[in-house]
Amino acid sequence: MLVPVLLFLLGLLLLIKGGDWFVDGATGIARRFHIPEILVGATVVSIGTTLPEVMVSSASAVKGAGGIAYGNAIGSVICNTALIAALTVAVKPGKVDRKSLRLPVAFFFASAVFYLFNAYAFGRFDRWSGIVLLLVFLAYMIVTVRQGLSGRNLPSEDSADSAESGEIEPARKKPLWMEILLLVVGAAFIAVGADLLVDNGTIIAEKMGVPESVIALTFVALGTSLPELVTAITSLAKGHGALSLGNIVGANLFNLVLVSGMAVTLSPFALPAGKTVAGINASLVIDAPVMLGVMLILTVPALIRGKMARWQGILLLAVYAAFCVFQFAF
Secondary structure (H helix, E strand, O other): OHHHHHHHHHHHHHHHHHHHHHHHHHHHHHHHOOOOHHHHHHHHHHHHHHHHHHHHHHHHHHOOOHHHHHHHHHHHHHHHHHHHHHHHHHHOOOEOOHHHHHHHHHHHHHHHHHHHHHHHHHOEEOHHHHHHHHHHHHHHHHHHHHHHHHOOOOOOHHHHHHHHOOOOOOOOOOOHHHHHHHHHHHHHHHHHHHHHHHHHHHHHHHHOOOOHHHHHHHHHHHHOOHHHHHHHHHHHHOOOHHHHHHHHHHHHHHHHHHHHHHHHHHOOEEOOOOOEEOOEEHHHHHHHHHHHHHHHHHHHHHHHHOEOOHHHHHHHHHHHHHHHHHHHHO
8 A cells, every 4th residue: 555655646746846847838939929828738748647538549540449538538628628727716716818819719620520420310420430530630830930920029918918917937047958848748747647546546446445436537537638637737836828828729729739639540439339329429528518518718818818717617616517417427
């Protein structure tokens, strides 16, 4: 029991330190190339924090456990949005760079429509759909990088607000190689830390007699979203709210196009059969609509008003609590 506890604590420390370095490297690169933080959060940071989902889903698909890959994608989007983003918004709502947010939001909902079309129309995910999702991921990265580079000399809404408030960037910057090193090492620490935390947390829970269903809904389901949580909290503490929101939206997109795309391309699978509601697969009646609903609650008001509101965070947390109650009680 002592070894799992020590490894669990080590995983927690790696996550915290990794998140700290990852955010420092990402924001440093954003300032250096005058790229809006929300774009960095929606690309580089999101890829780094989505690594655990990629590893878990790909391995599950190859082993024939397509249900885990499918549930991990939709479940992670719900967790990222209705728990992680909700907490940051409820604690400290802030302004949003609407121009930079439009692209990842548009790609997310377009990808979600295609993803759910496969689920509702065919009841399965074939290799061609996985390839399409990976191509969408590639297209998003190309468009985002080109957009960021072409507009790097133009002030974003966030930078304009900072200028008006008299906020000045630090004069001293780290060397580029150090910022890249912080980014890479931070991502590695996050991935390893999440793995240690999930594996040893599960062992501890089993030895304490916690039911398997509770373990699955806590350590396994939330475990792969720990990097997003750590990065969101670290970004919030350092005053980079835009990076946090960009990371959440980008990670949600990557859960559909990169995580699911990789898993389906490696090993196609059918829609997992589980609990039903009125004779219909509960995933189609509850999980998918909740996934779309929480993303609409998070992004639409932000795009319209240019800022987040505390009521969004509170409402999302309530939705997540109800979603968890349904999973336990029915």
